[in-house]
Amino acid sequence: MSERPDFSDEALSHRLQTELPRHAAPAHLRAAILAAAPRPHRSTWLAPSLAALGTAALILLFLLPMLAASNRPDDVQQLVRAVVSEHSRAVMWGTRTSTFLPTASSWLTQESGIALARVFAGDDALALIGAEPVYLLRERGVALHYRDHADRFLTYVALPAPTLQLPERYRVAVASWRPVLVQDGGFTVWVWKHGDLVCFLVSDMAGGNDIERFKDYFVRVRTATEPLLAY
Numbered sequence: 001m002s003e004r005p006d007f008s009d010e011a012l013s014h015r016l017q018t019e020l021p022r023h024a025a026p027a028h029l030r031a032a033i034l035a036a037a038p039r040p041h042r043s044t045w046l047a048p049s050l051a052a053l054g055t056a057a058l059i060l061l062f063l064l065p066m067l068a069a070s071n072r073p074d075d076v077q078q079l080v081r082a083v084v085s086e087h088s089r090a091v092m093w094g095t096r097t098s099t100f101l102p103t104a105s106s107w108l109t110q111e112s113g114i115a116l117a118r119v120f121a122g123d124d125a126l127a128l129i130g131a132e133p134v135y136l137l138r139e140r141g142v143a144l145h146y147r148d149h150a151d152r153f154l155t156y157v158a159l160p161a162p163t164l165q166l167p168e169r170y171r172v173a174v175a176s177w178r179p180v181l182v183q184d185g186g187f188t189v190w191v192w193k194h195g196d197l198v199c200f201l202v203s204d205m206a207g208g209n210d211i212e213r214f215k216d217y218f219v220r221v222r223t224a225t226e227p228l229l230a231y
Helices: 009-019 027-036 046-070 075-093 106-112 208-224
Strands: 114-118 126-136 139-148 153-160 180-184 187-194 197-203 226-229
Touching: 075 126, 075 139, 075 153, 075 180, 075 187, 075 197, 106 114, 106 126, 106 139, 114 139, 126 153, 126 208, 139 208, 187 208, 197 208, 197 226
Parallel strands: none
Antiparallel strands: 114 226, 126 139, 139 153, 153 197, 180 187, 187 197
């Protein structure tokens, strides 16, 4: 009885490996196959995108402090709001304690830290009705209160501010001076530097003839008042 041939997968594979002749592929065929094979895709957008993201991050880090600062009121605006609040309080409730001879008051100088070498004491247009020390934004200062013939209330305030810079774009020519004109909450405020002090004159006068009258009041007070740091 003859043996039956083995047709299993393992036997067939063994015979193909051992009995079939093998020939090496020509060199040009290998080169042709490699040239025809698809090459790996490189992400050409990745490097520029990463560079753009890095640039954006640097710009954001640079601008954040500037944006935060731009959202805060500047020093002049903060001072103006504090002075307007003090003026409103004095209009509604009167002065806390006042003296009518501010240039001769050692108590006022001691409490405010500001001496008044000269002061506008009133005339036919404005009457000085009192003077008092104030404490605004952690600074001691002096306030002078006036009333005009139309019963309008004005407040003059002087505070120490040796490094404060006033914005040029809000300056207005008044006589020989160029004070800053600020509007805040229905009030009009003149702001100017006097040596190491910043001075304010605030009232509710706004627009038209009121502004012209307020300019005249500024000239009267500015010409005759000379504050200076006492200490």
